[in-house]
Amino acid sequence: MASASRCDHEVKVVVARKKFARLVNAAMSAVAATRNVSDGLNALAWSLPISEGDNIVLTDSGEHPNNVYPWLRQKRRGCKLRMVKRNPDGSINTDAMVEAMDERTRILTCSSVSYSPGHRADINRLGESCRARDVFFLVDGVQSAGILHHDFSLEPIDGFATSTSKGLLGLYGFGFLYIRPNWIDRLEPAYLSRSAIHHENGGHSAMGDHDYRLYPDSRRFEVGSYNLAGAYAAEASLDLLLGLGTKAIENHVLDLATHLHEGLSMIGIRPAVESCGPKQS
Secondary structure (H helix, E strand, O other): OOOOOHHHHHHHHHHHHHHHHHHOOOOHHHEEEEOOHHHHHHHHHOOOOOOOOOEEEEEOOOOOHHHOHHHHHHHHHOOEEEEEOOOOOOOOOHHHHHHHOOOOEEEEEEEOEOOOOOOEOOHHHHHHHHHHHOOEEEEEOOOOEOOEOOOOOOOOOOEEEEEOOOOOOOOOOOEEEEEOHHHHHHOOOOOOOHHHEOOOOOOOOOOOOOOOOEOOOHHHHOOOOOOHHHHHHHHHHHHHHHHHOHHHHHHHHHHHHHHHHHHHHHOOOOOOOOOOOOOOO
C-alpha cells in the first residue's frame, strides 16, 4: 500500500463507517468518524442549542469523567446541571432521571454500561422519556459497542459515541459518532474544517465558496485528517464482529458473566454487580 494515495487510504474510513452502521443497524449517513468517545461527546455538547437557564440531566457518579467534564463546562453558558444520585448498588436510578427532566431540559446523558461497577442502563425507558419531551438522549456507548447487541432502528437513542479501542477490537485514536437523522439540522458543529463541507470539488485542500454548506448528515462533525491506521484496524475488526453477530456475542458475554457471578457466590464472594448475568429489561 506504499503507493496508495490519501484518497485510496480514506476509502477505509468510508468502509469502516459503513460497517459500524451495519453493526448497530443505522444508516451510514448517520455515522461520523471521530477520534474517540470524548471527541464525540464534546462535539454534541457544543453543537446543541443551549440557552441560559436550560439544564442537563446526568448521574452524580458511575460515569467516566469524560462524560462529566464536558457538561460541567456548560455552566459557562448559564446551563444548570441536574446530577441525579445513583441507586445504592451503583445502578442508574431511572425513575429519578426521568423525574429530573422538565421543559428546560436539553440533554440527558448516561453510559450504556457504567465503567464502574458495570450496570446496564435502561436505554429504552430513558430514551422514550426523552423523546416524549424533545430532549436529546446522548449515550456513552464504549462499554457496550461490539459487546452487547444494539439496534438503533429500535432503540430510542439520539446520539451514541464510542471508540474502537474496547469491544470494537480496534486501536486508540479512532471512533464513531451516531446522530439520529432528524436532529442533524438542529446541530451546529463547534469546530469546522474542509472534511465537514459539502461541495463538488473533492480535493482535500480545495477552497469552495465562502457561502459554504455543511454535509446534511453526521459527516459535518468530522474534523481534519483521519486516523488512517485506526480506520484500517476498525475495518478489519468490524468484519470479525459482523461475522459473529452481536446477538451471539452478547449471549456469550452474558453467559460468561453469569458463570462468574455464580462461581464467586459459591465461594462466598459477593460480586459488585448483582445483575451482571441476566439481561435487564
